[in-house]
Amino acid sequence: MNFDYTEEQTLLDNMVTSFVRDNYDWDTRCNIVKSEEGWKEENWKQFAELGLLGVPFDEVYGGLGGKSTDLMIVMEQFGKGLVVEPYLPTVILAGGLISKLGSEEQKNSIIPEIISGNVRCAFAYAEPQSRFDLNDVKTTAVLNGDDYVLNGFKSVVFGAGMASHLIISARTDGDQRSESGISLFIVDTKSDGLTLQNYPTIDEYRASEVIIENLKVSKDNVLGEVNMAYEAIEEIVDISTIAACSEAVGILQVLKDSTTEYCKNRKQFGQSIAKNQVIQHRLVDMMIEYEQAKSILYMAVTADLSNSDERKKAVSAAKARIGKAIKFVGESAIQLHGGMGVVDEYMVSHYFKRATMIGVLFGNTDYHMKRYMTLTQSGISSSDEAISVSVT
Amino acid sequence: MDTAFSNEDLKFQSEIRDFIKTNYPQELRDSINSKRKLGKELSREDLTAWHKILGKHNGWSAPSWPKQYGGAEFTPTQKYIFEQECAKAECQYIMPFGINMVGPVIYTFGNEEQKAQHLPGILSGEVFWCQGYSEPGSGSDLASLKTSAVKEGDYYIVNGQKTWTTMAQYADWIFCLVRTNPEAEKPQQGISFLLIDMKTPGVTVRPIKLMDGTHEVNETWFDNVKVPIENLIGQENMGWTYAKFLLAHERSGIAGVARSKKAIERIKQIASSEMSYGEPLIQDPAFKAKIAAAELELSALEYTELRTLAKDSAGKGPGPESSLLKIKGTDIQQAVTELAMEAVGYYANPHLGTTLSNEYVGPDYATNLSGTYFNFRKASIYGGSNEIQRNIIAKMVLGL
The missing domain is CATH 2.40.110.10 (Butyryl-CoA Dehydrogenase, subunit A, domain 2)
Structure with a gap:
C-alpha cells in the first residue's frame, strides 16, 4: 500500500506544474478568458509538444497509455491554475468515447490528430429536459439511405466552440428515457444542420447550445454499435467525473492555502485576524474538508474501475463527498476574505466559481448521493423504483 | 499509488482471520455482548481475556512495539489489517493504557530495570x-x-x-x-x-x-x-x-474506522426490521440519506487514515495530522451511535430494556442504544477535546 507517484508520474506532475507556473500566472489567465476566443491556441500547441494530449490514449495510437492516476495528476494541477483550455472535453470525455467505441479506422484517423493538437472534440449529451440523466435523450437520428438524419437540441456543451468535431448522442430507438436505443455520431462542427450558440460560463469557461436541424451524418460516422452506446457513455462520464473531482481538489487546495495566508496577513483590531480562535477553527475545518476530499478522490482513483458496480459506487461516493467539500471550503474562503472575497478583481472568487460549477458538472451532490444509495442499498430496498421516479 | 493488498498481506489477513476464529472464546463474546446490552459493567477478566490470548502469540497484543521488547512490530498495512479483522469479528478492544500509552514511554525513556519490571506484564495483560x-x-x-x-x-x-x-x-x-x-x-x-x-x-x-x-x-x-x-x-x-510523546505516539486506530463500519452494517440491519410509514425504515429517503452520508465520510476517513499510515511507514512520522483523525473519527462515532438510537424510535426509552421485575422489553437489538449514544458524547471531549485538536492543527499544521 502506498500513495506515492511513480517516477513517470512525478515527472508528469512536475511538467504540468511548471506549465501552469510559467504560462498561467494570474494576469495571463485574465487576458485569456477576456479574449474573444476564450482560450489560447498557443497553450494547446504546448500541451501537444509536452505530450499531455496523449496521456490517456493507447501507445498504439501514439498515446502514453496513462491511467486514472495520470489524469488525476494533470487535472489537479490544471485546477490549481484554473486552466481554461478544453482538456477535459477533448482528451478525457470525447477522447475516452472514441477510444472505447471507435472502430480501428476511426481510432487511427482521429486519435493521432487529437494527440498532435490538430483536432479538438466536444461531447454533446445534455438536453434541456435531461438534467443529469444520460439516458434521457430526445434528439433523434433516423436512417435515410446511407445517412442518418439528426434533429434535436443539446445544452451546455463544454468546449464546443473550440472544437473541430462534436460527438452527439441521439436516439435511434426506444422511448425518451430508455437506456437502449442511444447511438453516438461524430460530426464536423461546420456541418450544415448544426448551429452553435457560444457563450462564456459564469466561471469564464466556454460552452455552447447546439441546435441540430436535419443534420446528415454518414453511417461511417456512427461511433460504436447503433443503439448500444449507453453503457460506454456512463463509463466515460464516470471517468470524466473523477477528472473533474481531481480538478476540484486542486482548486480546494488553492482556496485553503490562500485563505490561510490571507488571514495571517490581514490585520484588524491591531492584530492578524488569524489570531482569533473562531477564524483558526474555520481554517482547520477547511483543511479537514480538503483532506477528506483528497482522500475520497484517492479512493476512487485506486478503485477497480474495470468493475462497473465498483466504479459507479466509487465515482458517486467521491463526487457527492467532494461536492460537500466544495461548498464548505469555497464559501468559507469567500467569507474569511471579507470584502476582498466578493470582488471580481481578486482571484479567490474565480476559484470559488469554478469549484461551484464543477459541483454541478456530471451531476451534483444530491444526484450522486441518490445514485450511491441506489447502488449500495438496492439489495434491501424494494421501493427504489418509487424513489428514482421522483428524481427530476 | 496502489492500495491493493500484496500476496503477503493477503496471507497475513487470512492468518489473522484464522487465529481469531480458532482462539477468540465464544463465551467471552457472549458474556461481553450480553453485559453491554444490559449496561452491566465489564469485569477485569472481560477486558483482558483477549489481550492475554494475544500476548501469548508473537507479541500480537502489541502490534506497534518493536520486536526487541516483545512486540509484533507489524508494518502499517499489517496493523490496518489486524484492526480491521478484530473489528469485523467484534473482538474486545485492548485497553490502551498499557500497550499504547505507558509501554512506549517505558521502552523509549525508561531505564533497563523499569523495562524489565513493567514491559512483560503490559504485554501479557496480567498487569492492568x-x-x-x-x-x-x-x-x-x-x-x-x-x-x-x-x-x-x-x-x-x-x-x-x-x-x-x-x-x-x-x-x-x-x-x-x-x-x-x-x-x-x-x-x-x-x-x-x-x-x-x-x-x-x-x-x-x-x-x-x-x-x-x-x-x-x-x-x-x-x-x-x-x-x-x-x-x-x-x-x-x-x-x-x-x-507529549505519549499523546502523539500511538494514534493508529484512533479513528476507529473499522468499528464504525461494523456499526453502520448493524444499523442497516436494524433499519431493515424497523418500520416507518408502513415500510422498512431503511427505505425512508431521509434515513437512507443519513446512512449514506455517514458511509461517505467514513470512506474518506479510511483513506485519510491509510494516507497517514503510508506516510508513517515511509518514516515520515504521523505528526499533528493525527488530530484530524481524532476529530473526524469521533464525529463519525457519534453520528453512528445517534443513528442507531434514532433507528429504534420509541424503544430508545426503556432504560437498559428491562422492567422493574427484570423482564426484557422491546426488540432485542434496541437495548441500550440510547445509553451508548449518551455515553459517546465523551468521545469529542476525551483525549484532548476536538476544540483542542483544532488548536493543535492551527498551530502545528497551518502555522497560525
Missing part, C-alpha cells in the same frame, strides 16, 4: 494500567496540574487528586504526571512522569457515574503516597516531554 493526567482544575490546560511530588530521601511524597481515571477500579498501576518543581518558569517545566503502584497506602479510588449510568471513570486521590524514586521515568522535571 490506568492514566493519571487530568485533574479537576486541569482539563484542556493539562500543564496547570497541581498534584505534587516532593522528594524525601528515597521516596517522592505524592499529594493531590486525579480525575477521569478510566478503569482505575481494576488498575494495578497508574502512570501520573506530577509537579516536582512548583517554582519553574513555565508550568510545563516542573512536571515529572511517575509510575505508582495502586496498592500503595494513601491511594483512594472513587467511582464517577456517567450519564448512561456506567462506571468507566473515577477520581483517584493521593494522600501522602510514598513512591520509590526508582519509579521516576527519565529525568525529573522532564515529564512534559514524555507526556
Whole structure:
C-alpha cells in the first residue's frame, strides 16, 4: 500500500506544474478568458509538444497509455491554475468515447490528430429536459439511405466552440428515457444542420447550445454499435467525473492555502485576524474538508474501475463527498476574505466559481448521493423504483 | 499509488482471520455482548481475556512495539489489517493504557530495570494500567496540574487528586504526571512522569457515574503516597516531554474506522426490521440519506487514515495530522451511535430494556442504544477535546 507517484508520474506532475507556473500566472489567465476566443491556441500547441494530449490514449495510437492516476495528476494541477483550455472535453470525455467505441479506422484517423493538437472534440449529451440523466435523450437520428438524419437540441456543451468535431448522442430507438436505443455520431462542427450558440460560463469557461436541424451524418460516422452506446457513455462520464473531482481538489487546495495566508496577513483590531480562535477553527475545518476530499478522490482513483458496480459506487461516493467539500471550503474562503472575497478583481472568487460549477458538472451532490444509495442499498430496498421516479 | 493488498498481506489477513476464529472464546463474546446490552459493567477478566490470548502469540497484543521488547512490530498495512479483522469479528478492544500509552514511554525513556519490571506484564495483560493526567482544575490546560511530588530521601511524597481515571477500579498501576518543581518558569517545566503502584497506602479510588449510568471513570486521590524514586521515568522535571510523546505516539486506530463500519452494517440491519410509514425504515429517503452520508465520510476517513499510515511507514512520522483523525473519527462515532438510537424510535426509552421485575422489553437489538449514544458524547471531549485538536492543527499544521 502506498500513495506515492511513480517516477513517470512525478515527472508528469512536475511538467504540468511548471506549465501552469510559467504560462498561467494570474494576469495571463485574465487576458485569456477576456479574449474573444476564450482560450489560447498557443497553450494547446504546448500541451501537444509536452505530450499531455496523449496521456490517456493507447501507445498504439501514439498515446502514453496513462491511467486514472495520470489524469488525476494533470487535472489537479490544471485546477490549481484554473486552466481554461478544453482538456477535459477533448482528451478525457470525447477522447475516452472514441477510444472505447471507435472502430480501428476511426481510432487511427482521429486519435493521432487529437494527440498532435490538430483536432479538438466536444461531447454533446445534455438536453434541456435531461438534467443529469444520460439516458434521457430526445434528439433523434433516423436512417435515410446511407445517412442518418439528426434533429434535436443539446445544452451546455463544454468546449464546443473550440472544437473541430462534436460527438452527439441521439436516439435511434426506444422511448425518451430508455437506456437502449442511444447511438453516438461524430460530426464536423461546420456541418450544415448544426448551429452553435457560444457563450462564456459564469466561471469564464466556454460552452455552447447546439441546435441540430436535419443534420446528415454518414453511417461511417456512427461511433460504436447503433443503439448500444449507453453503457460506454456512463463509463466515460464516470471517468470524466473523477477528472473533474481531481480538478476540484486542486482548486480546494488553492482556496485553503490562500485563505490561510490571507488571514495571517490581514490585520484588524491591531492584530492578524488569524489570531482569533473562531477564524483558526474555520481554517482547520477547511483543511479537514480538503483532506477528506483528497482522500475520497484517492479512493476512487485506486478503485477497480474495470468493475462497473465498483466504479459507479466509487465515482458517486467521491463526487457527492467532494461536492460537500466544495461548498464548505469555497464559501468559507469567500467569507474569511471579507470584502476582498466578493470582488471580481481578486482571484479567490474565480476559484470559488469554478469549484461551484464543477459541483454541478456530471451531476451534483444530491444526484450522486441518490445514485450511491441506489447502488449500495438496492439489495434491501424494494421501493427504489418509487424513489428514482421522483428524481427530476 | 496502489492500495491493493500484496500476496503477503493477503496471507497475513487470512492468518489473522484464522487465529481469531480458532482462539477468540465464544463465551467471552457472549458474556461481553450480553453485559453491554444490559449496561452491566465489564469485569477485569472481560477486558483482558483477549489481550492475554494475544500476548501469548508473537507479541500480537502489541502490534506497534518493536520486536526487541516483545512486540509484533507489524508494518502499517499489517496493523490496518489486524484492526480491521478484530473489528469485523467484534473482538474486545485492548485497553490502551498499557500497550499504547505507558509501554512506549517505558521502552523509549525508561531505564533497563523499569523495562524489565513493567514491559512483560503490559504485554501479557496480567498487569492492568490506568492514566493519571487530568485533574479537576486541569482539563484542556493539562500543564496547570497541581498534584505534587516532593522528594524525601528515597521516596517522592505524592499529594493531590486525579480525575477521569478510566478503569482505575481494576488498575494495578497508574502512570501520573506530577509537579516536582512548583517554582519553574513555565508550568510545563516542573512536571515529572511517575509510575505508582495502586496498592500503595494513601491511594483512594472513587467511582464517577456517567450519564448512561456506567462506571468507566473515577477520581483517584493521593494522600501522602510514598513512591520509590526508582519509579521516576527519565529525568525529573522532564515529564512534559514524555507526556507529549505519549499523546502523539500511538494514534493508529484512533479513528476507529473499522468499528464504525461494523456499526453502520448493524444499523442497516436494524433499519431493515424497523418500520416507518408502513415500510422498512431503511427505505425512508431521509434515513437512507443519513446512512449514506455517514458511509461517505467514513470512506474518506479510511483513506485519510491509510494516507497517514503510508506516510508513517515511509518514516515520515504521523505528526499533528493525527488530530484530524481524532476529530473526524469521533464525529463519525457519534453520528453512528445517534443513528442507531434514532433507528429504534420509541424503544430508545426503556432504560437498559428491562422492567422493574427484570423482564426484557422491546426488540432485542434496541437495548441500550440510547445509553451508548449518551455515553459517546465523551468521545469529542476525551483525549484532548476536538476544540483542542483544532488548536493543535492551527498551530502545528497551518502555522497560525
